[in-house]
Amino acid sequence: MTFSIVARSADGVALGVAVASKFLAVGAAVPAAEAAVGALATQSYANLAYRPQGLALLRTGTAAADVVAGLTAADPARDSRQLGVVGRTGDGATYTGAGCHGWAGGRTGDGYAIQGNILAGPEVVAAMESAWLSSDPAADLAVRLLAALRAGDGAGGDKRGRQSASLYVVAPGQGYGGTSDIVADLRVDDHPDPCAELARLLDIHTLLFGRPDPATLLPLRDALADEVRTLLTARGHTASDLDTALSDWAGIENLEERLVPGHMDPLVLTHLRTP
Incomplete structure (x- = not known):
């Protein structure tokens, strides 16, 4: 029902999730991240308990692949789940249960996990991975995540259509006024073109809350x-x-x-x- 990217900045400081779906307020269900810990996306009949449980495992230094293995092994409904995880270091990990609606699957690499279900086809995650890998590693993580999300949307995205999108990024002390770790928490809950609207919100967010060069x-x-x-x-x-x-x-x-x-x-x- 959803496509997402979970990733870490090239310098390892920022972590975040970008997600879009034909689902109301997808940002309220899918993403979770904690500065200096990791990030994850739970989708396809999302198990929201994965969010605190996954972050707790990442907090102990558990590798992303082991977090995925642990969460899904303990879940009797794992065949209907999809999950992406990134830790402080190493490759991201993704899981697609055998019962997820097609097309469903994912791709991973150093510092990222991309996944989706009920997609137009495998070209959606392929386009997202290409956009991620070709983006400037020095660019803000939010910008890179959004570029990957929009590439997936442009490749067909959720085959049921569009409804919502979300962008969530954390980094130690880089939130508003230096008093928070939340760099960006932007949500488009119900919109005919949510990825484009998310891009508009990010532009405003950058103007108002970005640090000057x-x-x-x-x-x-x-x-x-x-x-x-x-x-x-x-x-x-x-x-x-x-x-x-x-x-x-x-x-x-x-x-x-x-x-x-x-x-x-x-x-x-x-x-x-x-x-």
Whole structure:
């Protein structure tokens, strides 16, 4: 009923899951991940108990293949299950029960597991694997996961149609304000084109919550400081300290994660210049 990719970033820091399905709110059932531990997807008559149980096993350092073996061996309904697991290191692992609706299957490699059921055909997981392997290893994990998911969607995806999609990524201390490990938790619960909508949400998420690239920061002085002061004043932010005025405005616009004292993120500047 679903196709998903569970993967680890090239540097091993981030872990995540991207999934789509002709199923209401698939993100509420399939994905699970814990920073510095691992990630998994449970689907095809999903056994939601796999999520806490799988993470508990991964927390002990159990290899992905052994996590899959342990979870499915203890499940009397395993023939109807599908599961993908990735740990902190090593290859991902996938399982497709003999009773899953066709087409069903998966592919794995170093740091990833791709799986799906009720698919248009094996070309769906093949396209996902190709997109994953050809993506830039240095790119954000969320971007790479979404590219793989959209490749599967473009190859036919769930043969029943489209309804929902989800993207979940974790990394130690990289969530909002540095107080969470959840980098992205985006869900499209009911939409005619959920993967495209998920891409739109990720673009907004990146703008609002992405960290600025230090190489692109502009010194907030001279003519730029004068322009920013004028724009902020026009919006009613008149604190004498420019960084304070900018922070007041950015907090209202939900751009506070992109602020660096004494500097300007070009994306924030573009937003400020927009009438």
